[in-house]
Amino acid sequence: MPRFKRLFLALFLFAALGGGVPAIVATTATAQNVVLGGVDPVAQAAEQIAAAKRKLEGLRDSVNGDNDAALIDAKVNIDSVNSALLQTSIALTPRLNDVSNRLEQLGKPPAEGQPEEAADVTEERNRLTAERLQINTLTGDAEALSIAATQLSNAVTQTRRDLFTKQLLAHTEISQSVFADGWTALGTEVASFKRMIGAWLTFVWKYKPVALGIAVMLSLASALVLLAGGYRLFGNLIRRDPTNAQPAYMSRFSVAFWSTIIPSLALTVFFVATFLFMTSLNVLRPDIAPILSATFGFIGMVVFVTLLGRAVLAPAEPSWRLVGVSNAGARDLTIATFMITFVNGLDYALGAICVALSSPVVLTVLKSFISSMLVGLLILAISFLRPVVAADGDPAARGRPWPKPVSVVLQLIGAGLIAASIAGYVGLSRFLATQIVVTGAVAVTVYIGIRSARAISAPNQFGETLIGRYLQKRFQMSPVAIDQTGLVASILIYLFALSIGIPLVLISWGFQPRDLELLAVRLFTEISIGTVRISILGILAGIALFAFGLLATRWFQKWLDRNVMARSHVDTGVRNSVKTGVGYLGTALAGLIGISAAGIDLSSLALVAGALSLGIGFGLQNIVSNFVSGLILLVERPFKVGDWVATGTNEGFVRKISVRATEIETFQRQTIIVPNSLLINGSVGNWTHRNRLGRVDMPIAVHGSNDPARVMEILLSVVRDQPNLLRNPEPAVVFLDFTAAVLEFEVRGFLADVLNGATVRSELRMAVFKRLQQEGIAIGGPAAPEVPIKIDPTSAALISAMLGEARAAVQAQGGLPLSPSRENPPAKSSADVNAPFTPHSGEAE
Amino acid sequence: MVRMITAVLLSVAIGAPATGASITNKDGEAQVVTVVEGGTRTEVALDAGATETICPAGCFVTLPNGDRIGLQGGETVEIKNGAATVK
Numbered sequence: 040m041p042r043f044k045r046l047f048l049a050l051f052l053f054a055a056l057g058g059g060v061p062a063i064v065a066t067t068a069t070a071q072n073v074v075l076g077g078v079d080p081v082a083q084a085a086e087q088i089a090a091a092k093r094k095l096e097g098l099r100d101s102v103n104g105d106n107d108a109a110l111i112d113a114k115v116n117i118d119s120v121n122s123a124l125l126q127t128s129i130a131l132t133p134r135l136n137d138v139s140n141r142l143e144q145l146g147k148p149p150a151e152g153q154p155e156e157a158a159d160v161t162e163e164r165n166r167l168t169a170e171r172l173q174i175n176t177l178t179g180d181a182e183a184l185s186i187a188a189t190q191l192s193n194a195v196t197q198t199r200r201d202l203f204t205k206q207l208l209a210h211t212e213i214s215q216s217v218f219a220d221g222w223t224a225l226g227t228e229v230a231s232f233k234r235m236i237g238a239w240l241t242f243v244w245k246y247k248p249v250a251l252g253i254a255v256m257l258s259l260a261s262a263l264v265l266l267a268g269g270y271r272l273f274g275n276l277i278r279r280d281p282t283n284a285q286p287a288y289m290s291r292f293s294v295a296f297w298s299t300i301i302p303s304l305a306l307t308v309f310f311v312a313t314f315l316f317m318t319s320l321n322v323l324r325p326d327i328a329p330i331l332s333a334t335f336g337f338i339g340m341v342v343f344v345t346l347l348g349r350a351v352l353a354p355a356e357p358s359w360r361l362v363g364v365s366n367a368g369a370r371d372l373t374i375a376t377f378m379i380t381f382v383n384g385l386d387y388a389l390g391a392i393c394v395a396l397s398s399p400v401v402l403t404v405l406k407s408f409i410s411s412m413l414v415g416l417l418i419l420a421i422s423f424l425r426p427v428v429a430a431d432g433d434p435a436a437r438g439r440p441w442p443k444p445v446s447v448v449l450q451l452i453g454a455g456l457i458a459a460s461i462a463g464y465v466g467l468s469r470f471l472a473t474q475i476v477v478t479g480a481v482a483v484t485v486y487i488g489i490r491s492a493r494a495i496s497a498p499n500q501f502g503e504t505l506i507g508r509y510l511q512k513r514f515q516m517s518p519v520a521i522d523q524t525g526l527v528a529s530i531l532i533y534l535f536a537l538s539i540g541i542p543l544v545l546i547s548w549g550f551q552p553r554d555l556e557l558l559a560v561r562l563f564t565e566i567s568i569g570t571v572r573i574s575i576l577g578i579l580a581g582i583a584l585f586a587f588g589l590l591a592t593r594w595f596q597k598w599l600d601r602n603v604m605a606r607s608h609v610d611t612g613v614r615n616s617v618k619t620g621v622g623y624l625g626t627a628l629a630g631l632i633g634i635s636a637a638g639i640d641l642s643s644l645a646l647v648a649g650a651l652s653l654g655i656g657f658g659l660q661n662i663v664s665n666f667v668s669g670l671i672l673l674v675e676r677p678f679k680v681g682d683w684v685a686t687g688t689n690e691g692f693v694r695k696i697s698v699r700a701t702e703i704e705t706f707q708r709q710t711i712i713v714p715n716s717l718l719i720n721g722s723v724g725n726w727t728h729r730n731r732l733g734r735v736d737m738p739i740a741v742h743g744s745n746d747p748a749r750v751m752e753i754l755l756s757v758v759r760d761q762p763n764l765l766r767n768p769e770p771a772v773v774f775l776d777f778t779a780a781v782l783e784f785e786v787r788g789f790l791a792d793v794l795n796g797a798t799v800r801s802e803l804r805m806a807v808f809k810r811l812q813q814e815g816i817a818i819g820g821p822a823a824p825e826v827p828i829k830i831d832p833t834s835a836a837l838i839s840a841m842l843g844e845a846r847a848a849v850q851a852q853g854g855l856p857l858s859p860s861r862e863n864p865p866a867k868s869s870a871d872v873n874a875p876f877t878p879h880s881g882e883a884e
Numbered sequence: 885m886v887r888m889i890t891a892v893l894l895s896v897a898i899g900a901p902a903t904g905a906s907i908t909n910k911d912g913e914a915q916v917v918t919v920v921e922g923g924t925r926t927e928v929a930l931d932a933g934a935t936e937t938i939c940p941a942g943c944f945v946t947l948p949n950g951d952r953i954g955l956q957g958g959e960t961v962e963i964k965n966g967a968a969t970v971k
Contacts, residue, residue, distance in 0.1 A: 128954025189923025
């Protein structure tokens with residue numbers, strides 16, 4: 040954390056300074072302009088404008104030139120004059136400011152009939168007004184000159200464009216005579232070329248053998264050093280492990296990248312070193328030098344493109360291929376790209392030789408004709424290949440043809456090149472051929488970049504790369520976080536590949552880098568759709584500021600909680616309320632800052648919101664009511680987190696109070712989420728609001744036959760002896776009710792902690808029950824109730840007589856079996872003989 | 885890790901809206917300024933109290949009271965009673 044703080048402070052100061060430094064520079068510059076009395080800014084500006092005018096007049100003639108290089112120079116000069124004019128006017132601005140302020144201070148001249156003012160005031164005012172007029176006139180001149188300069192610059196661009204078009208669409212008749220002329224010219228030129236090279240070599244050998252030897256040796260030495268060193272240092276990056284059957288895309292990509300870059304770099308350095316050595320040792324002649332550089336360029340280009348093709352297509356190692364092509368397709372494509380590059384490069388090298396030898400135009404025409412024909416034929420041949428890997432993925436099997444659009448485009452291009460060449464528009468076909476090769480190379484590179492970005496974004500791939508592993512170690516990130524970082528990295532690679540590839544292609548097709556720069560700036564800061572202006576940079580800035588605001592809020596919350604409230608021993612509920620309140624406030628502030636930084640104009644939204652407000656208001660009624668109730672709960676605190684509350688049907692402990700609802704956990708560990716409006720609008724019982732005291736009411740019922748006074752005495756003594764109940768307030772016993780069967784009492788005792796209620800109650804009941812048993816207090820009646828039965832005297836006499844007879848019979852037999860069995864069925868006769876035996880109340884058992 | 889990213893983004897955010905000069909009309913009524921940018925002359929109307937961002941690449945501005953100034957980008961111009969002050 041401390042390290043981050045320091046870093047952050049440093050960055051912040053740097054950014055602030057970065058904004059402040061230009062201001063400081065500007066003010067010092069302004070001060071200089073005013074303080075140095077000798078250098079009058081107005082006079083200086085007048086001089087500069089006059090000089091610019093003269094320069095512009097001089098450049099006016101160069102607009103109608105023929106030489107492209109001269110035209111470019113002229114345009115550069117015109118543009119510099121333009122920016123100088125702007126700078127001149129900007130330098131005048133502070134002076135104008137001062138003059139205007141002073142004039143304002145002096146005030147208006149007195150009107151007619153007013154008292155005259157002092158003479159020097161009038162004089163100063165006149166002087167300043169004249170100066171102001173002069174400044175305005177000068178700026179007006181600068182403005183007019185600037186417009187003229189821009190027009191001139193545009194004229195130059197137009198001339199260049201016309202020149203280019205004329206060259207491109209130059210038509211030459213391709214006929215038999217042209218070929219014949221060309222053949223003879225070729226003979227002549229080859230002879231003169233041989234002569235030139237021969238002369239140069241003999242010259243060097245005779246007069247500068249040492250120098251030549253040194254140059255050659257140095258170049259060879261540097262080449263060997265580079266090669267050996269490169270392979271030693273980066274060998275493992277370049278080597279393809281033949282045992283690895285399924286290398287990851289990233290490894291394939293990195294091997295392809297390094298195996299292209301390192302040898303190309305080595306070769307480039309070798310060529311540049313050779314050229315420099317030869318030039319510094321004066322071995323080269325002015326006409327040989329361009330030939331040599333063109334040859335070097337040609338060889339370097341061919342090597343680079345061939346390496347690139349072989350790296351991407353890997354004809355010998357199918358598992359290391361970067362694109363899905365079959366083996367035969369890879370081989371064919373490698374050969375084809377090599378040949379196209381070779382033809383193109385040779386064409387340019389020969390072109391340089393032609394210029395050096397001042398060969399006739401017909402040779403140039405023929406050379407371009409042949410090269411564009413060859414390139415066209417090669418492209419046609421490529422379109423008929425079957426390079427796409429077979430459907431089952433086996434690279435050794437016969438491949439599938441190109442997708443239809445690709446093959447059609449290739450055929451069109453090839454046919455177009457051949458047709459243009461035959462029709463005589465050789466310049467056009469030459470230009471197209473070059474452009475195709477360059478655009479194709481850039482497109483392939485961008486495609487590889489996008490493929491690798493997709494490979495990185497695959498699950499668990501980022502963690503395998505070097506950067507991924509470093510991040511994991513340094514910041515101890517979880518696998519999920521690494522995966523997300525991988526996604527971000529892949530998006531960045533997409534953007535990078537596109538932002539490099541597209542401008543390269545555009546520049547190669549003739550767009551100016553300055554135009555592209557302006558376009559990019561305008562794209563990022565201002566996209567106008569009708570009257571709505573969107574600035575991408577502004578939106579990004581808004582998002583970044585909002586995220587930072589959220590982080591700052593969270594940090595502030597934690598700091599407040601930890602350092603201020605915890606140390607002051609503030610109640611947990613209050614801490615929670617303050618923390619949540621600060622959180623809401625901070626989020627709202629961050630949102631406002633972010634929206635205003637993004638430049639979003641909220642007034643137009645307000646109109647729409649006003650129209651929908653009625654509907655939204657009705658719909659959000661309850662939510663807003665809950666939200667406001669939540670705020671009231673936080674402020675008023677009828678209950679805090681941890682209290683035991685009872686609302687309507689729910690009872691439990693409060694676990695969390697949030698914006699919309701409160702979470703209550705019941706005793707069965709069920710969480711009930713109660714909307715806040717219910718808690719505010721209804722009554723809420725809180726067992727632990729001010730303190731944890733609580734009263735325990737226990738009903739006891741004993742049988743109606745007991746003495747109530749005695750029972751009360753016993754109960755009182757039990758409850759007074761109970762350990763968990765408070766002595767003050769005193770426990771009490773109340774005689775509630777009595778019926779014929781029961782006497783109802785209630786035992787009331789106070790607890791220190793109402794949360795122990797259940798335990799105390801069950802202990803109390805146990806104690807009461809034991810004591811009642813001990814004292815012999817009947818809690819219920821006898822087991823079997825006694826039921827009185829009414830019988831009339833006659834029946835009573837009969838039954839008595841019956842019983843007497845039965846007794847006598849039993850005594851006579853000396854004890855009959857007590858219960859009737861199958862051998863001894865009960866004496867039915869006595870039952871039949873009985874007179875009707877009608878009980879009047881109750882029932883016989 | 886997240887903090888470092890936000891620190892970087894914050895420094896970018898601070899420097900972000902620094903292209904173009906902004907003109908504010910502090911008068912009670914709308915004013916019209918003539919802007920010559922890259923050889924083209926346009927009139928920009930400013931409503932009372934409105935702020936516009938103009939010329940990211942430098943321009944000449946003619947103010948309602950006849951004053952002419954050159955702007956480079958990044959300046960703040962306030963128009964009061966037809967006269968302008970460049971900050």
